[in-house]
Amino acid sequence: MEQLYPQAATELQHRNPFELLIATVLSAQATDASVNKATPALFQRYPDAFALAQATPEEVEPYIKTIGLYRSKARNIVLLARRLVEQHGGEVPVDKAKLRALPGVGWKTATVVLGAAFGVPGIAVDTHLTRLAARLGLSAQKDPEKIGGDLERLFPKEKWVFVHHALILFGRYRCTARNPKCQDCPLYSDCLSKGAW
């Protein structure tokens, strides 16, 4: 039987909100696996926001060399830590708007962190979900926040995490950007594109 989804989605493996936040920001343009690999040394050297806030981006760079975008990311996470110290007592705020206001934290990252660090359910919209929403006509706009809200309204809160994972995998491996596997697609009748990508 054909394997529907190649490798099981890896996950960020971190312990506290600070680590989760930093790891999530870092994972924007890298795989979870490479983030998990680079991160232990980083957090041993900079265990909390206070430690990281005192570092310079140049000092941090070596720790995340293997992660994409390391130059801007090194700067980003240092600025992020400084804002955490200055505005939130070194803690990660449990508030989507406050998270969203942090440098390097967009809507998707804020939603993921809230879920992973504090168990707050939410549907984090990435490019896969954006594409899926467009093809299924679930959301007229491309704004991730709008799409996330539409999706969340469509399903009961207890299902959000499941729905999120299912749709992400479906979008990534089946309803792909190019050459989507439309054969036997269970959503074909609801699709606005119908193979006309």
Place this chain on the structure above:
DNA sequence: ATCCCGAGGG
């Protein structure tokens, strides 16, 4: 060789 899990800036 080409594409891209996202954020910020133009």
Place this chain on the structure above:
DNA sequence: CCCTCTGGAT
């Protein structure tokens, strides 16, 4: 809206 950043996946 479009672009860039950049290592890694395909």
